[in-house]
Amino acid sequence: MTPDSAYSRRWRRPPQLVTTRGWRLMLPLLVLAYLVLALGSLEVDAGRVVEGLSRGARFVQGFLQPDFTSRWQDIRQGLIESLTMTLTATVVGVLVSVPIGIGAARNLSPRPVYLVCRSIVAVSRSLQEIIIAIFLVAMFGFGPFAGFLTLAFASIGFVAKLLADDIEEASASQIEAIRATGASGWQLIHYAIQPQVMPRLIGLSLYRLDINFRESAVIGIVGAGGIGATLNTAIDRYEYDSAGAILLLVIAIVMLSEYGSSHLRKYLQ
Amino acid sequence: MSALDTRRGEPPHYSQIWTFRTPRAQLTLWVGWLALVALFVWCWQVMNANTLWIFVTDAPDQAMDIGSRMFPPRLAYLPELLMPLWDTLNIATLGTMGGVILAVPVAFLAARNTTPSALLVRPLALFIIVTSRSINSLIWALLLVAIIGPGLLAGIVAIALRSIGFVGKLLYEAIEESEAGQVEAVSATGAARAQVIHYGIVPQVLPAFWGISMFRWDINIRESTILGLVGAGGIGMKLQSSIDTLAWSQVATILIVILGTVVVSEALSARVRQALI
Numbered sequence: 001m002t003p004d005s006a007y008s009r010r011w012r013r014p015p016q017l018v019t020t021r022g023w024r025l026m027l028p029l030l031v032l033a034y035l036v037l038a039l040g041s042l043e044v045d046a047g048r049v050v051e052g053l054s055r056g057a058r059f060v061q062g063f064l065q066p067d068f069t070s071r072w073q074d075i076r077q078g079l080i081e082s083l084t085m086t087l088t089a090t091v092v093g094v095l096v097s098v099p100i101g102i103g104a105a106r107n108l109s110p111r112p113v114y115l116v117c118r119s120i121v122a123v124s125r126s127l128q129e130i131i132i133a134i135f136l137v138a139m140f141g142f143g144p145f146a147g148f149l150t151l152a153f154a155s156i157g158f159v160a161k162l163l164a165d166d167i168e169e170a171s172a173s174q175i176e177a178i179r180a181t182g183a184s185g186w187q188l189i190h191y192a193i194q195p196q197v198m199p200r201l202i203g204l205s206l207y208r209l210d211i212n213f214r215e216s217a218v219i220g221i222v223g224a225g226g227i228g229a230t231l232n233t234a235i236d237r238y239e240y241d242s243a244g245a246i247l248l249l250v251i252a253i254v255m256l257s258e259y260g261s262s263h264l265r266k267y268l269q
Numbered sequence: 270m271s272a273l274d275t276r277r278g279e280p281p282h283y284s285q286i287w288t289f290r291t292p293r294a295q296l297t298l299w300v301g302w303l304a305l306v307a308l309f310v311w312c313w314q315v316m317n318a319n320t321l322w323i324f325v326t327d328a329p330d331q332a333m334d335i336g337s338r339m340f341p342p343r344l345a346y347l348p349e350l351l352m353p354l355w356d357t358l359n360i361a362t363l364g365t366m367g368g369v370i371l372a373v374p375v376a377f378l379a380a381r382n383t384t385p386s387a388l389l390v391r392p393l394a395l396f397i398i399v400t401s402r403s404i405n406s407l408i409w410a411l412l413l414v415a416i417i418g419p420g421l422l423a424g425i426v427a428i429a430l431r432s433i434g435f436v437g438k439l440l441y442e443a444i445e446e447s448e449a450g451q452v453e454a455v456s457a458t459g460a461a462r463a464q465v466i467h468y469g470i471v472p473q474v475l476p477a478f479w480g481i482s483m484f485r486w487d488i489n490i491r492e493s494t495i496l497g498l499v500g501a502g503g504i505g506m507k508l509q510s511s512i513d514t515l516a517w518s519q520v521a522t523i524l525i526v527i528l529g530t531v532v533v534s535e536a537l538s539a540r541v542r543q544a545l546i
Contacts, residue, residue, distance in 0.1 A: 034362075045420070049417045088312050126532070128492075128495055141325070191289070214405060218408060221408075238415070243412070
């Protein structure tokens with residue numbers, strides 16, 4: 001007997017992620033059990049779905065033949081609200097998040113300030129825009145002002161967190177060098193931190209502008225103004241051609257702004 | 270005069286005092302800021318043309334009012350929330366599975382090194398990805414509720430459609446970044462196209478694939494909690510009905526449950542992703 005025969009003659013691919021044999025057998029079984037349970041609790045009204053397919057076909061038709069004209073007034077108003085809301089909210093959000101971001105950077109702020117700022121960030125990030133919008137609409141009334149507040153609040157968490165992380169990663173030797181010249185706290189931020197994080201901050205603001213526009217299309221559903229309100233009305237009236245037009249406009253603007261902001265970011269960095 | 274006079278030969282406008290920026294850069298910066306402020310003021314005025322400031326000024330009273338109604342959250346409402354919570358988890362999980370299954374072929378068609386035709390198929394795949402990414406899952410749900418009726422199915426399909434873009438984009442970037450040497454080694458053995466993908470590319474992107482799927486699952490849990498607002502099932506339906514009946518103490522309970530779910534799913538997804546890398 002040659003020792004070779006102990007080995008399998010055929011090459012088999014070694015397992016990559018789950019290397020324990022037990023888990024390799026267990027995982028598919030667990031997934032299968034979950035699927036049985038989950039699909040069992042799913043109630044699908046097949047008749048309703050079939051009935052809806054013709055409506056789906058009408059929607060696809062509306063998407064292919066969008067109707068921009070008959071509701072143009074509403075669409076225009078919605079777009080103006082969305083765009084202005086996006087811009088003002090991003091500007092205010094970034095302005096507020098700069099001090100919070102500086103406060104939430106461990107290498108600059110004393111511990112109590114750090115904790116307070118980090119908790120502001122955590123609260124703003126963990127709440128969904130829509131849920132914030134529901135509350136702000138209840139407090140400030142319907143319309144784009146509530147939407148503006150929602151987007152500004154959501155921007156704070158996003159921009160402040162990423163800015164703080166960036167400040168924490170800033171090169172310590174430059175900070176040390178400026179501090180060695182006897183600079184005050186403000187001068188330290190101005191001459192040592194700001195040049196290091198500014199390109200990133202501009203990039204973040206542009207990215208947030210993009211996100212805010214997308215979100216502005218959604219928060220209108222709960223009454224916070226913008227194109228989402230127009231879209232909601234169009235769908236409620238079963239005007240799929242107008243809804244298709246609105247969605248195409250949203251996609252076009254998002255693509256444009258994504259393209260534009262990526263170019264601008266490349267140019268600035 | 271003397272050889273030590275270093276100023277000779279320099280342009281006269283050079284200042285001997287160090288400044289942060291050159292005068293020209295300073296001017297451009299100020300003009301830029303001015304333009305931004307002007308744009309902001311203009312947008313602010315357009316936006317608030319129809320704002321009723323009387324509602325804004327009494328917001329603190331409203332906030333106090335809602336806060337006092339919310340405050341002791343009605344914990345007796347919790348048992349009623351268990352079933353919708355299970356539904357929400359199902360929407361997110363089944364939706365993620367569906368989205369991932371649909372996204373894999375799209376990603377392979379969109380990646381430059383695996384697409385069958387860079388001229389025809391790739392733009393189409395990229396268009397699918399962009400469309401899916403630019404429409405929020407709530408809007409997908411709004412459409413699907415109108416089309417296939419309210420319920421869990423609309424939510425699952427909405428989450429799946431929205432996930433295609435996200436998973437597809439990250440996955441096709443991972444495929445494009447995969448190392449060409451390994452692919453070449455496999456194709457040098459005489460492997461067919463499908464075999465090259467199976468043995469050369471899949472092992473390289475597999476960890477990224479599971480990481481992306483877990484990440485999307487975590488996002489989908491967040492998103493599926495609110496899909497019920499437009500009738501797509503889950504805990505959002507309870508939220509909507511509680512808000513409609515102004516039962517703010519129930520709203521508080523629901524928010525606590527949502528927050529807890531989100532925190533747990535985020536921790537879970539972070540654990541799994543850490544184990545993968």
